[in-house]
Amino acid sequence: MHTGNTMSLQAFRRLPYYYSFLRELQEEKIQYIAAPAIAKALELNEVQVRKDLAAVSRYPGKPRIGFYVDSLIESIQECLGYHNSEDAVLVGAGKLGRALLAYKGFENHGVRIIAAFDKDANVAGTSEGSKKIFPMEKLPDICARMHVHMGIITVPASEAQAVCDLLVENGILAIWNFAPIHLKVSEGVLVQNENMAAQLAVLSRHLTERIVRE
Amino acid sequence: MHTGNTMSLQAFRRLPYYYSFLRELQEEKIQYIAAPAIAKALELNEVQVRKDLAAVSRYPGKPRIGFYVDSLIESIQECLGYHNSEDAVLVGAGKLGRALLAYKGFENHGVRIIAAFDKDANVAGTSEGSKKIFPMEKLPDICARMHVHMGIITVPASEAQAVCDLLVENGILAIWNFAPIHLKVSEGVLVQNENMAAQLAVLSRHLTERIVRE
DNA sequence: TAGATTGTTAATCGATTAACAATC
DNA sequence: TAGATTGTTAATCGATTAACAATC
Numbered sequence: 334m335h336t337g338n339t340m341s342l343q344a345f346r347r348l349p350y351y352y353s354f355l356r357e358l359q360e361e362k363i364q365y366i367a368a369p370a371i372a373k374a375l376e377l378n379e380v381q382v383r384k385d386l387a388a389v390s391r392y393p394g395k396p397r398i399g400f401y402v403d404s405l406i407e408s409i410q411e412c413l414g415y416h417n418s419e420d421a422v423l424v425g426a427g428k429l430g431r432a433l434l435a436y437k438g439f440e441n442h443g444v445r446i447i448a449a450f451d452k453d454a455n456v457a458g459t460s461e462g463s464k465k466i467f468p469m470e471k472l473p474d475i476c477a478r479m480h481v482h483m484g485i486i487t488v489p490a491s492e493a494q495a496v497c498d499l500l501v502e503n504g505i506l507a508i509w510n511f512a513p514i515h516l517k518v519s520e521g522v523l524v525q526n527e528n529m530a531a532q533l534a535v536l537s538r539h540l541t542e543r544i545v546r547e
Numbered sequence: 548m549h550t551g552n553t554m555s556l557q558a559f560r561r562l563p564y565y566y567s568f569l570r571e572l573q574e575e576k577i578q579y580i581a582a583p584a585i586a587k588a589l590e591l592n593e594v595q596v597r598k599d600l601a602a603v604s605r606y607p608g609k610p611r612i613g614f615y616v617d618s619l620i621e622s623i624q625e626c627l628g629y630h631n632s633e634d635a636v637l638v639g640a641g642k643l644g645r646a647l648l649a650y651k652g653f654e655n656h657g658v659r660i661i662a663a664f665d666k667d668a669n670v671a672g673t674s675e676g677s678k679k680i681f682p683m684e685k686l687p688d689i690c691a692r693m694h695v696h697m698g699i700i701t702v703p704a705s706e707a708q709a710v711c712d713l714l715v716e717n718g719i720l721a722i723w724n725f726a727p728i729h730l731k732v733s734e735g736v737l738v739q740n741e742n743m744a745a746q747l748a749v750l751s752r753h754l755t756e757r758i759v760r761e
Numbered sequence: 762t763a764g765a766t767t768g769t770t771a772a773t774c775g776a777t778t779a780a781c782a783a784t785c
Numbered sequence: 786t787a788g789a790t791t792g793t794t795a796a797t798c799g800a801t802t803a804a805c806a807a808t809c
Binding site for chain 1: 568635652
């Protein structure tokens, strides 16, 4: 339990799902939950859940009872780094960019988009909810002043690499990329790709296979 | 090469990346490309690329030359099912829903969102680009008439399960879920989750580790 | 106590990477 | 031909699942 030994990346990605589920339980004032019950609810393997929880929980579960919900939530928050909230900037205030700016879910997960940038002079100066959209020229200044290390790219594919380079030049170390291209970055910069169209295409393909198979 | 033997899911997910890259080559009028060159460009393992391509390509690559770009693109399109375009409906025309409706990338990947639905009477009746937004009551009729089998859920978490049930009742077999909860579906219905907040949180966590480590 | 649940060690499974013979 | 590249078989790696002793 929380022995600092490395946790598998896959397990790490499952944590947010446990987290959401546990928060629901918390709202229903349920105090204890056992691994098998979580497994059943989220349709995961029992042993997998047990192993995941053993890896994150600061306190061991109790045989016959399970885990204390509040404490487990705390442990997952800590493991996911929800306490030390991280600032991010977004480049490209198109439809998708604005949707992300307006998205409420981030704050609950320890992330805050503090500013957005757009090269279009008509867009810059406006705002989305409480989030201001600045012209590109302001990017270096704001990134430096606010010590931002995360960037979100929601510009067209053709502009993505240039934006990426600009972000990296200005101290960004982790990038969430919505443009459907492979970004080249220098060693040490982390890129996570979000290829919307591809995701949907994969789903569509599964569907075709399913239909054909039956 | 295309022997019908199962391809790994991971490999399947890489196909859209090969596809984008090959399309770029095509625009630059490059006719042939070798696996090692692709591997270098996309920063993948050489053998992995070779294996992936061997699995999808209808024509074998030529030693010393590589693969014919046009033909490889055709093969990947076929494998991903981009020819038999699949219709989808979207429920929840909020900011995110509208961003997806307006997103151009889907059509290139063989997917078309044909209609959107929203329970808000003020939203229903409007449209996003060429896509009309209907009241929820129209959903059964449109799904049935258009033989739609894919659904996209962009409603708040609290409403997602109800919307999911409604979709499944109306013949939807594959769901792309943006609500941060685990949807319960009957056997045979495929759910792909897209947890925005979680994605960003994972990235943020990696960043924290990176910073701490140095 | 009996039995449900825990955490861990061992076995299995799936995907990636390495090694290599075949080809142009 | 020599050498780059192909496709495949074997070895490695990582994650999941199964088996089981420990605990309350």
